[in-house]
Amino acid sequence: MKQFIAFVKKEVHHIWRDKRTMFILLGMPIVQIIIFGFALTNEVKNSKIAVLDYSRDDASTSLIREIGASRYFEIDRVLYNNNDIEKTFRGGEIRLVIVFPPHFNESLKHYNKAQVQLVADASDPNLANTLTYYAGAIIMDYQKRITQDRKLPYTIHTEMRMLYNPELKGAYSFVPGVMAMVLMLVCTMMTAITIVREKEMGTMEILLASPIQPVKIILAKAVPYLLLSMVNIASILLLSVFVLDVPINGSLFLLIGESILFTLTCLAFGLLISSSTDSQQTAIFISLVGMFLPTIMLSGFMFPIENMPLPLQIISNVVPAKWFYMIVKDVMIKGVGIGAVWKETLILAGMMLFLLVISIKKFKIRLA
Amino acid sequence: MSGEKVIMVDGLTKRFGAFTAVDAISFEVNKGEIFGFLGANGAGKTTAMRMLCGLSMPTSGKARVAGYDVYQENEKIKRNIGYMSQKFSLYEDLTVKENIRFYAGIYGKSDHFIKEKTAVILKQLFLEKEANKLVGSLPPGWKQKLAFSVAIFHEPQIVFLDEPTGGVDPVTRREFWKMIYEAAEAGITVFVTTHYMDEAEYCSRVCIMVDGRIDALDTPQALKKSFNTASMDDVFIKLARKAVRTGD
Numbered sequence: 001m002k003q004f005i006a007f008v009k010k011e012v013h014h015i016w017r018d019k020r021t022m023f024i025l026l027g028m029p030i031v032q033i034i035i036f037g038f039a040l041t042n043e044v045k046n047s048k049i050a051v052l053d054y055s056r057d058d059a060s061t062s063l064i065r066e067i068g069a070s071r072y073f074e075i076d077r078v079l080y081n082n083n084d085i086e087k088t089f090r091g092g093e094i095r096l097v098i099v100f101p102p103h104f105n106e107s108l109k110h111y112n113k114a115q116v117q118l119v120a121d122a123s124d125p126n127l128a129n130t131l132t133y134y135a136g137a138i139i140m141d142y143q144k145r146i147t148q149d150r151k152l153p154y155t156i157h158t159e160m161r162m163l164y165n166p167e168l169k170g171a172y173s174f175v176p177g178v179m180a181m182v183l184m185l186v187c188t189m190m191t192a193i194t195i196v197r198e199k200e201m202g203t204m205e206i207l208l209a210s211p212i213q214p215v216k217i218i219l220a221k222a223v224p225y226l227l228l229s230m231v232n233i234a235s236i237l238l239l240s241v242f243v244l245d246v247p248i249n250g251s252l253f254l255l256i257g258e259s260i261l262f263t264l265t266c267l268a269f270g271l272l273i274s275s276s277t278d279s280q281q282t283a284i285f286i287s288l289v290g291m292f293l294p295t296i297m298l299s300g301f302m303f304p305i306e307n308m309p310l311p312l313q314i315i316s317n318v319v320p321a322k323w324f325y326m327i328v329k330d331v332m333i334k335g336v337g338i339g340a341v342w343k344e345t346l347i348l349a350g351m352m353l354f355l356l357v358i359s360i361k362k363f364k365i366r367l368a
Numbered sequence: 369m370s371g372e373k374v375i376m377v378d379g380l381t382k383r384f385g386a387f388t389a390v391d392a393i394s395f396e397v398n399k400g401e402i403f404g405f406l407g408a409n410g411a412g413k414t415t416a417m418r419m420l421c422g423l424s425m426p427t428s429g430k431a432r433v434a435g436y437d438v439y440q441e442n443e444k445i446k447r448n449i450g451y452m453s454q455k456f457s458l459y460e461d462l463t464v465k466e467n468i469r470f471y472a473g474i475y476g477k478s479d480h481f482i483k484e485k486t487a488v489i490l491k492q493l494f495l496e497k498e499a500n501k502l503v504g505s506l507p508p509g510w511k512q513k514l515a516f517s518v519a520i521f522h523e524p525q526i527v528f529l530d531e532p533t534g535g536v537d538p539v540t541r542r543e544f545w546k547m548i549y550e551a552a553e554a555g556i557t558v559f560v561t562t563h564y565m566d567e568a569e570y571c572s573r574v575c576i577m578v579d580g581r582i583d584a585l586d587t588p589q590a591l592k593k594s595f596n597t598a599s600m601d602d603v604f605i606k607l608a609r610k611a612v613r614t615g616d
Contacts, residue, residue, distance in 0.1 A: 006473020010462065017461040017502075202455025209421045209451035209528075211443060212474040 003212045007220035014194070015224055025190070029182040029232045033239045036174040047131060048076035049096040050088050057105035059114070063142050067098065072134045085119055095121040096131045108146075175240045176328035177301030180321040182232050183263050184295045189287040190225050191270030196283040199274075214363050222267045229263045249335025258331065258341070261348055262324040266291075268355035269320070275362040295321040323348045372399040374526055374557045375420065380429035382415050389415040391580035392429060397559060399525075402552050404571030405561040408608050412580040413561040414454070414530055420559070421451050421528050434525045447475070450519040450527040450556075454534060458515050460504030464495055467503055468518060475522035489517045509540030513547060520551055527551065529560040533567065545570050565601040574600070576607050583607050 015022055049067075053060050068075040076094060079085065088094050099117040108114035118135050120128035195218075198204040207217060233256065240246040248255065273286050296302055298312065299321040305313055316322050323344045330336045330344075338345070375397035382390040390412045397403045407413045418424040420433050422442040431438040434448040458467045465486065472482045490496045493513055495506075503511060512532065520527050529548075533541045545567065552558050552572075560571070568574045568588055575585040584591055584607060588600055595603045 003474045003476055006470055009473075010459070010466070010470040013462050013466055014459070201457075201459075202453050203457050203459065205423060205453045205455075206451060206457045206471075207474070209423055209446060209449070210471075210474050211446040211476070 004216050004220055007212065007216065008223050011194070011221060011224045015228070025186050025228055026231060026235075028185070029178065029236045030239065032178045032182065033175070033236055033244070036178060037239075037244045045072065046074045047072060047096065048094050049073050049098065049131075049135075050077045050079050050085075050094050051075060051098045051100070052079040052082070052085065053100045053104075054102040055100045055104035057103075059105035059108050059146075060100040063100075063116075063139065064098070066142055067135065067138050070134075070138055072138075089121045095127060096135060098135060174301070175236065175244070175246050176325050176332060177299065179233065179236050179259065179328060180262070180299055180301065180324050181292075181295055182236065183229050183259065183324075184266050184291055184321060186229050186232060187225055187263050187266030188270040188273070188291050189284060190228075191221060191267050192273040192277075192283040192287050193280055194221055194225075195271065195274035196277060196280050199278050200280060215360065218271060218360065218363065222271075225267065226260075226263060229259075233259045246333075248332050250331035251337065254338055254341075255328065255331050258324065258327050258345065258348075261345065261352065262320065265320045265324075265348060265352040265355065268352055268359055271359035272355055272362065275359055294319045298322060299325045301325055320348060320351050323351075373397065374399045374434055375403075375559065376430075376432045377420070378430040380416065380419060380431050381427045382412075382419060382424065383427045388580055390419070393577070393580075393582050394429075395575055395582060395585055397526075397557060398572075399557055400552055400555055401572045402548060402558045402560065402570065404568050404574035405559065405577065406563065406565075406568055406574055406604060407561075407577035408563065408611060411577040411611070413577055416577070417528055417530055417559065417561055421449060422446055423451075448525045450522065450524040452515055452519040452527070452529045452532055454531045456511060456515060458503045458511065458518065461502060463500050463502055464490070464506070464514065465499045467514070468521060471518045472521050477522055485521060489521070493517060509536060509543075512536055512540065513544060516544065516547055520556055524556065526557040526559060529558065531561055531563070533562065533564065541567070565599065565604050568600040568604075576604060578607050578611050583610075 051064050053064065064075065067073050073096075077088070079088065079097065085097050085099075088097065097119045099119060101115055101117070104114050104116075116139055118132045120132050122128040195204075198207065208214070237248065237252075237255075241248060269291060270287065273283055273290070277283050277286065294316075298305070298308075298316040298319045300316070301321075305316050305322070308316070327341045327344045327348070330341050334340075373396045375395075377396070378394045379392045380390060380394070381388065381392050393412075393416060405413050405417065415424065419426045419438060420431060422433075422438060422445050426438060433445045436442075436444040436448070438445065459470070462470065468486050468489070469482060472485075486499075490499050493510070495510065495514065498506060498510075503514070506514070516529070516532065519529075533544055536544065541564075548558055548560070548570075560567075562568065571588065573585065573587050574591065576583050576591075584595075584603070586594070591603050592598065592600065595606055597603050597606065
């Protein structure tokens with residue numbers, strides 16, 4: 001035990017001395033949450049739009065008022081003819097124009113059928129999609145309501161319901177993603193680097209010639225990074241609850257427990273990398289290509305797995321982050337308990353044990 | 369010299385595939401001896417030493433270190449030896465004190481022992497003022513001497529030094545050898561590999577390896593006499609000429 005404590009102390013000194021790396025490790029989750037939460041947001045909030053109203057009647061005016069009153073849009077200006085549309089888009093500030101043809105009220109009331117045109121600046125296709133979708137939803141709402149009031153025979157009803165994310169909040173899906181990414185980076189890469197560094201420096205030889213058991217070396221290396229990861233998990237959760245308003249619907253303990261499980265999986269993977277290479281560069285490269293990229297690409301965080309070709313869907317199953325991402329999404333956002341995520345948990349635990357056993361076996365006690 | 373044998377090696381062999389790095393070597397080392405292990409690069413010195421330290425598994429042959437078998441009692445051997453490799457082996461981003469504490473700690477020494485001995489060593493090395501400085505900021509000679517002190521901090525029976533004076537200036541080398549003598553006087557057996565022939569003269573006995581075999585083993589004086597040369601350098605050159613292997 002004394003040996004172990006001496007070793008952990010040494011590791012803490014290493015981390016503490018390298019202040020720059022330490023701040024990067026601790027600051028990274030904060031920066032990522034902020035970037036994803038605010039800068040890369042794909043939700044619509046007070047987007048400036050323009051209207052081109054050829055009718056100027058009751059119906060069009062009230063619909064415009066309704067759109068302007070929603071928290072998604074702000075009517076920035078009123079246009080007077082078609083040529084203005086392109087001019088407005090060139091300005092860059094406005095990305096959606098709502099066009100009402102003449103006699104909007106009349107066609108709506110008499111023929112039960114009216115048209116609205118949504119013209120979007122599709123140079124950013126995602127944003128254009130989102131904007132037209134939101135505007136469409138508001139128009140549908142309006143249509144539904146006036147239809148009910150008047151008891152007219154025709155009702156056009158489009159049901160739109162976003163399960164678990166009614167406001168299409170981007171934060172809901174990226175918080176679990178950022179957690180997976182950060183833990184992966186801290187645990188896998190840093191564990192791999194810290195062990196390989198000892199090999200590169202030649203200190204590993206001295207350690208192996210000393211009476212300390214290799215298992216203790218491995219565990220002592222893992223402990224400080226486990227603690228660092230706990231700090232990161234805490235800062236991600238605090239930021240998401242208090243800054244991004246993403247609630248933790250499920251049990252906090254379950255969430256933390258699952259995070260520790262994933263952290264251990266990452267540590268085991270880092271260990272495996274470190275036992276298969278002797279240079280820090282290779283270790284970094286393997287961690288990035290072998291773990292970081294799959295975490296981003298194949299966990300379902302950036303790109304939905306259901307939309308991938310079948311071979312990639314199959315490959316995604318061996319990415320631990322995929323299971324962790326599913327668990328966190330379920331526990332944190334859907335608020336389910338262990339009963340609903342036990343399968344994923346078991347898979348993750350299996351992966352962790354598998355990686356740990358291989359890497360401890362591969363960790364050479366005698367160097368040759 | 370008490371005549372007690374701390375290292376007994378009989379027919380020790382290490383093969384890497386078809387290549388025989390160490391070819392059935394046999395020798396004994398007495399307690400308190402400074403045993404020099406000489407040879408050109410690639411002669412098999414380091415491989416032999418690593419088998420004795422438990423870092424490398426022998427292919428065949430027998431060896432006992434500090435009374436323990438290298439195959440069966442690896443753990444016990446490790447408790448009783450100190451090891452200093454060719455590469456500088458302290459942590460540059462840790463202070464002098466932290467390095468000492470760490471290495472003493474993994475040998476399971478008590479806090480009290482560590483504290484007292486640290487003070488003694490810092491005084492010996494004139495490093496008292498530098499105790500809380502990072503090792504990386506010390507001059508190379510001091511680092512090397514500190515590394516040796518750390519290797520024998522836990523008072524092992526035997527200390528293995530693998531080319532300890534590589535890249536060190538002549539003054540430091542002399543000081544370093546003074547430390548080796550002091551350790552030997554304190555009863556620590558010193559097993560040292562080197563390719564500096566002047567250092568061979570300092571050893572109680574030397575053993576010269578050529579192509580994985582031991583070609584000569586005796587006191588420096590006896591070797592010079594039997595090869596009829598003035599210095600160890602000439603002894604070595606006479607033997608090394610026969611080598612077929614080229615250095616690595």
